[in-house]
Amino acid sequence: MLDTAQSLIKRAAKILDLDQETTQAILKANAEHKFDIELQSGKKFQAYRVQHNNKRGPYKGGIRFHPQVDYDEVRALATLMTMKTAAVSLPMGGGKGGIAVNPKELDKKELEELSRAFVKHLHPHIGPDKDVPAPDVNTNAQIIDWMVNEYENQTEDTSHASFTGKSIKNGGSLGRDAATGRGGVVALAEYLKLIGKNDQEFTMAVQGFGNVGSFFAKIAQSNHPKWKLVAVSDSSATIYEPAGLDAKELDEFKTKKGGKFADFPRGKKLAEDKLISLDVDILALAALENSVTDKNVKQVKANIVVELANGPINIPAQDYLTNQGVSILPDIIANSGGVIVSYLEWLQNKNGEHWKEEQVNKRLENCIQKAVKEMFEIAKNKKISLKEAAFVLALKRLTSS
Ligand code: NAD
Numbered sequence: 001m002l003d004t005a006q007s008l009i010k011r012a013a014k015i016l017d018l019d020q021e022t023t024q025a026i027l028k029a030n031a032e033h034k035f036d037i038e039l040q041s042g043k044k045f046q047a048y049r050v051q052h053n054n055k056r057g058p059y060k061g062g063i064r065f066h067p068q069v070d071y072d073e074v075r076a077l078a079t080l081m082t083m084k085t086a087a088v089s090l091p092m093g094g095g096k097g098g099i100a101v102n103p104k105e106l107d108k109k110e111l112e113e114l115s116r117a118f119v120k121h122l123h124p125h126i127g128p129d130k131d132v133p134a135p136d137v138n139t140n141a142q143i144i145d146w147m148v149n150e151y152e153n154q155t156e157d158t159s160h161a162s163f164t165g166k167s168i169k170n171g172g173s174l175g176r177d178a179a180t181g182r183g184g185v186v187a188l189a190e191y192l193k194l195i196g197k198n199d200q201e202f203t204m205a206v207q208g209f210g211n212v213g214s215f216f217a218k219i220a221q222s223n224h225p226k227w228k229l230v231a232v233s234d235s236s237a238t239i240y241e242p243a244g245l246d247a248k249e250l251d252e253f254k255t256k257k258g259g260k261f262a263d264f265p266r267g268k269k270l271a272e273d274k275l276i277s278l279d280v281d282i283l284a285l286a287a288l289e290n291s292v293t294d295k296n297v298k299q300v301k302a303n304i305v306v307e308l309a310n311g312p313i314n315i316p317a318q319d320y321l322t323n324q325g326v327s328i329l330p331d332i333i334a335n336s337g338g339v340i341v342s343y344l345e346w347l348q349n350k351n352g353e354h355w356k357e358e359q360v361n362k363r364l365e366n367c368i369q370k371a372v373k374e375m376f377e378i379a380k381n382k383k384i385s386l387k388e389a390a391f392v393l394a395l396k397r398l399t400s401s
Contacts, residue, residue, distance in 0.1 A: 033125060183340065206231070213308065
């Protein structure tokens with residue numbers, strides 16, 4: 001994973017003709033923290049925080065609780081955060097953290113103890129003007145609320161700007177839940193406008209129907225009725241319905257009732273890995289990294305692919321699609337809505353403000369539209385892919401003095 005992130009940076013550095021020293025400086029993390037956490041029960045866990053780059057502002061990036069968390073993954077995700085915050089021009093840097101733990105094997109008290117222990121160890125290195133972590137896989141507003149409280153206990157900082165992704169009553173921002181999906185819709189709409197296709201009708205398939213995929217599908221359906229949702233998948237199945245699916249109904253079934261798509265009462269059921277091969281115009285990937293690789297890329301029929309997950313298409317598959325004339329809207333811009341609203345949460349906390357959801361959404365929209373336009377211009381002028389252009393855009397910002 002780190003190799004992929006670094007290859008993309010090196011490719012962009014070559015396009016920009018950057019010297020070796022400058023490129024190496026971007027690849028290297030500023031600081032890395034690795035430590036053990038031992039709970040009162042005697043259970044021990046490895047914890048990490050990688051602070052990759054803070055040239056543009058405090059490090060920013062989530063904390064993941066997952067058994068497979070390791071240095072390689074945290075380094076890669078921290079590197080991508082640096083590129084993401086720069087691509088969308090936030091005054092923040094890139095970082096990432098994690099604990100190698102399966103949180104489902106801990107009870108609530110142990111989870112709180114673990115979350116607080118992470119902050120007890122790390123508090124001298126983080127804070128509103130140094131490093132502002134957020135939730136990620138298997139971490140949520142409750143965990144972040146414990147962390148903020150522990151940070152306050154350790155430092156007496158009461159701004160609540162030390163972490164983002166807090167509960168609303170604890171200083172979280174309205175609009176955060178939907179932000180990544182919403183940002184994906186804004187990015188796609190802006191791109192269609194730039195290529196003169198915003199008035200056309202499209203069919204669309206969405207892989208993964210969790211937080212990102214479900215909000216993407218719901219917001220797309222309500223804001224862009226000409227984008228017809230014909231397929232969705234989760235880890236159990238693909239639902240295919242050429243006449244169109246109702247994103248709200250799917251969300252109701254999956255999120256509210258906890259259903260599996262294999263049991264959804266309507267549409268044709270296919271294997272979960274069949275979604276990418278359907279004959280649709282737009283394919284949105286909102287499940288996992290590496291879901292399209294050199295092994296299955298030839299099945300893709302869509303002309304536009306939106307990377308809502310982090311790194312859902314490996315580099316050989318990206319190159320193949322680009323050579324076939326497929327447009328890939330890159331993750332560092334297409335899924336940046338979450339970090340943009342995290343930044344807006346931090347800003348509200350620093351200024352002691354609480355914004356209305358419309359205000360948050362408008363700022364999110366402006367930020368992504370600007371980044372898509374800039375990426376598009378670079379791709380056009382340099383005759384490179386959108387992915388390369390997004391990395392060039394980020395790297396330009398990171399290397400300008
Ligand atoms: P989530 O866990 O809420 O949802 C993931 C969804 O993918 C689930 O519906 C799951 O069933 C589905 N899935 C898993 N394996 C699948 C498979 N093989 N085929 C089809 N579906 C499958 O996660 P999320 O928060 O929606 O995040 C999705 C991706 O977006 C992740 O890669 C995450 O790192 C990335 N991301 C999330 C955010 C955010 O704000 N949540 C921000 C940036 C990037």
